[in-house]
Amino acid sequence: MIPPTWQECRRPNDDTDDDELVGYLMSAGEQVIPVTLIGTPLGEAQANATAVALLHERGLMTLNGRWWCLLPEVVLGTDTDPLQPQPSWEWRSVFIVEASPQECRVRLEMPAEEERTSTVTLPVPVGELLRARQP
Template identity: 85%
Template sequence: MIPPAWQECLRPDDDERVGYLVPAGEVFIPVTLIGTPLGEAQGRAAAAALLHERGLMTLNGRWWCLLPEMLLGTETDPRQPQLSWEWRSVLIVEASPEECRVRLEMPAEEERTSTVTLPVPVGELLRARQP
């Protein structure tokens, strides 16, 4: 669940939520819809501009999630990782203030309909792709 102190950042032309502004004293940290920092703490206008420009785009593409070798169904709880799990590439399929759903980027045939639900903010449960 998004902390109450986080302020929604809406795109001005259509009011689409593009992220959050997290107060850090007199500056703000721009944070994506899933709670990952998008940049350094900065003035409100600069942080909002960064979210308008890259907030949604940042969620597109490969992320990494610690998951079992075979992911079947929707019951896997990534908050309870097992020693045998490894970092697997995933894509974000849905993000809300409460949760984020991901699916494997390259699933085996039997994994194609499997998804994993993560709490938002995702914290260390997801790692951003490397540039």
């Protein structure tokens, strides 16, 4: 669950934008840290206006990429519990398919036939459960 102290950041509700939630601002003293919808920092602590501009520009787009998630060799259905990783699990490439203030659902980038409809639900903020994949 997104901490209640994090301030929502939305696109303006005007003719060109739709008031969509694009991330959060986490207080860091006199500055704020821009945070994605899944709770990952999008940058260092910075001025409020700069953080808001960054979230408007890249907040949602950042979620569209590939990510790494520690998962079993085979993921079936929706029963995998990412909070209880096993020693045999490996970092697997995933895509985010849904994000809310409570949870984030991911699916495998290259699923085996039996994994095609499988998803894994992560708590938000995702912390170390999900890592950005470098280009």
